[in-house]
Amino acid sequence: MSETLSVISRTILRIENVSHTYYDDYGNHVEALRDINLSVVRGEFLSIIGSSGCGKTTLLRLIAGLEKPEKGTLILNGEKITEPDPQRGYVFQHGCLFQWLTVEKNIATGLRARGIYRENKELVQHYIDLVGLRGFEKAYPHQLSGGMAQRVAIARALINKPKVLLLDEPMGALDSFSRADIQDKLLELHKENETTMILVTHDVDEAIYLSDRIVIMTPRPGKISEIMDINLPHPRHRGGTDFLYLRRTILEKLHLVSALPEPEYII
Amino acid sequence: MVELNKLQAQTIPIFKTKKDKIQLKNLSDKQWFFYFILTLLGFLIAIAANKFIRQMANVEIKTYMIFGIPFTFNTFYRLLLGVLLLFYAIAGIFSYFNPSARVKFSSRAPFRFAVGLALAIWDILGTKYLLLPQPFFPGPAKILEPFLMEGDFIFSNMLYSLKLFTVGFSLGMLLGIGTGIIIGWFPKAYYWLYPILKLTGVIPAVAWMPFALTLFPTPFWAAVFLIVICGWFSIAALTAQGIKSTPKVQLEVARTLGASTFFLVFHVAVPHAMPQIFTGIANANGFAFTTLVMAEMMGQPGGLGYYINLSKVWSAYYKVFASIFVMAILFSLIMKGIALVQAHVLRWQKGWVKE
Numbered sequence: 239m240s241e242t243l244s245v246i247s248r249t250i251l252r253i254e255n256v257s258h259t260y261y262d263d264y265g266n267h268v269e270a271l272r273d274i275n276l277s278v279v280r281g282e283f284l285s286i287i288g289s290s291g292c293g294k295t296t297l298l299r300l301i302a303g304l305e306k307p308e309k310g311t312l313i314l315n316g317e318k319i320t321e322p323d324p325q326r327g328y329v330f331q332h333g334c335l336f337q338w339l340t341v342e343k344n345i346a347t348g349l350r351a352r353g354i355y356r357e358n359k360e361l362v363q364h365y366i367d368l369v370g371l372r373g374f375e376k377a378y379p380h381q382l383s384g385g386m387a388q389r390v391a392i393a394r395a396l397i398n399k400p401k402v403l404l405l406d407e408p409m410g411a412l413d414s415f416s417r418a419d420i421q422d423k424l425l426e427l428h429k430e431n432e433t434t435m436i437l438v439t440h441d442v443d444e445a446i447y448l449s450d451r452i453v454i455m456t457p458r459p460g461k462i463s464e465i466m467d468i469n470l471p472h473p474r475h476r477g478g479t480d481f482l483y484l485r486r487t488i489l490e491k492l493h494l495v496s497a498l499p500e501p502e503y504i505i
Numbered sequence: 506m507v508e509l510n511k512l513q514a515q516t517i518p519i520f521k522t523k524k525d526k527i528q529l530k531n532l533s534d535k536q537w538f539f540y541f542i543l544t545l546l547g548f549l550i551a552i553a554a555n556k557f558i559r560q561m562a563n564v565e566i567k568t569y570m571i572f573g574i575p576f577t578f579n580t581f582y583r584l585l586l587g588v589l590l591l592f593y594a595i596a597g598i599f600s601y602f603n604p605s606a607r608v609k610f611s612s613r614a615p616f617r618f619a620v621g622l623a624l625a626i627w628d629i630l631g632t633k634y635l636l637l638p639q640p641f642f643p644g645p646a647k648i649l650e651p652f653l654m655e656g657d658f659i660f661s662n663m664l665y666s667l668k669l670f671t672v673g674f675s676l677g678m679l680l681g682i683g684t685g686i687i688i689g690w691f692p693k694a695y696y697w698l699y700p701i702l703k704l705t706g707v708i709p710a711v712a713w714m715p716f717a718l719t720l721f722p723t724p725f726w727a728a729v730f731l732i733v734i735c736g737w738f739s740i741a742a743l744t745a746q747g748i749k750s751t752p753k754v755q756l757e758v759a760r761t762l763g764a765s766t767f768f769l770v771f772h773v774a775v776p777h778a779m780p781q782i783f784t785g786i787a788n789a790n791g792f793a794f795t796t797l798v799m800a801e802m803m804g805q806p807g808g809l810g811y812y813i814n815l816s817k818v819w820s821a822y823y824k825v826f827a828s829i830f831v832m833a834i835l836f837s838l839i840m841k842g843i844a845l846v847q848a849h850v851l852r853w854q855k856g857w858v859k860e
Contacts, residue, residue: 304760322761324763328757334754334755338853347772351765378857380856395762
């Protein structure tokens, strides 16, 4: 009983009986989500994983308030989510920086949009330093590499000091080096700021490397099939035995490898 | 001579490919000096042709007193060429100290030389020997005579044109961008107004002239109305397209950052539409010049078009050319001004889009 209570008090976001459908570009009726129930714990790093079309991005958009659920409610800190709000930061798949603004001004956008730029000017430099982009303040987005652009996007979302940071496959389009770099940066930011992070990804390794919990979703209709706790200590070793074991387990659940016994020579 | 040919083949811009341009980055002192002399030589030839070739044809050369100094059109012409020569000499000397300025200065040298040469030939045919059909094709010096005769009158006409253009085009731009934003942002406005915009956009502004002349109390405001029409519709159409084509995801980014609708419109959609807005302005600009001159020729109390009309009646074609000359300079300067503003506003595109 006491454990249940503590879970409730530690819950930052509750998703209750959420179902959502939409019409795709060809006019087909798509059942994106069916009966989603999920509680997100304050300060945790949660990953949502699944094949494309399992509704993971839709779920993230609902949390952000970019779309309204057909059925069910999403509650953040006791308040129903109805529209986007700076306390739910969102990092988009391709960064989506404003091409006409410098790095500095891109990062400052949140402050300007909320009309609090003047009194918080110094925050901009702080977040530029935080994501390691000192010296690139005056650069325009097209002059940046993919990894740098994504770091700008993360800083831009973080400057509003969101309670929850939503990450929509932010490393999806990056090369492996930039990807590992951003992953470590995210872990660092997560540890320092204790921001709750929800990451949507289709990369199993990434999910295991970063998360406290992994939500596995299956498509058509999008449903949660399982929630796994990842209790490995940080820093995690991508080649470690536990890591590889978890990896295989998740891949099996996603039906990406068959559940045959492991060949002997691996041991 | 062989060396000179080699030098030219290597460096004269018209023979260059893109790759050569990069090699040109470092111009030697010798090469620079060659182009420096080439530039000055053209104008020197033009001055010498005017000064030393004897006046063969029977042309009346009047003397005008300007600020107490006697001028004929020939001395005035040489004075202007001298000023031009001095300007390029100073610019050339400055370019000596800067490698990229050296390249820039040198790349136009053959053209300047050709201009000087052409002026000399034109002067000989048009003034000295009077071989061109008169009075339709006066020599270059003759075209400058109106500035000696009635410089202040031309100047006041130029100011009138400038005033007309500034008032009309600013209003047109304001209305164009304003309505463009409304039509691009609100789908209902787009549905009802965009087709109208498309229709009215193809009508040449001068077609509205009968209405302009009856609806507006003064000819000035009638002409302003026509120029407003020029700017308004084409700028509005392109602004609307630019606003409408703002990627949804950019607006979503701004919304998750806490943006209000006002912020979405003026800090996301409008900056995104800026390249198209400038395309609209550039388009409208050309139409506006045409309309301006047309309107002036058809009933204005002043302006460069009015001056052309006035001169035509007296068959003073050299005055027509003088007016055209002023137009060329004035309109180029306006275009240059707009281009400078555009380059500043769209500086984020530099190195990103094909130029």
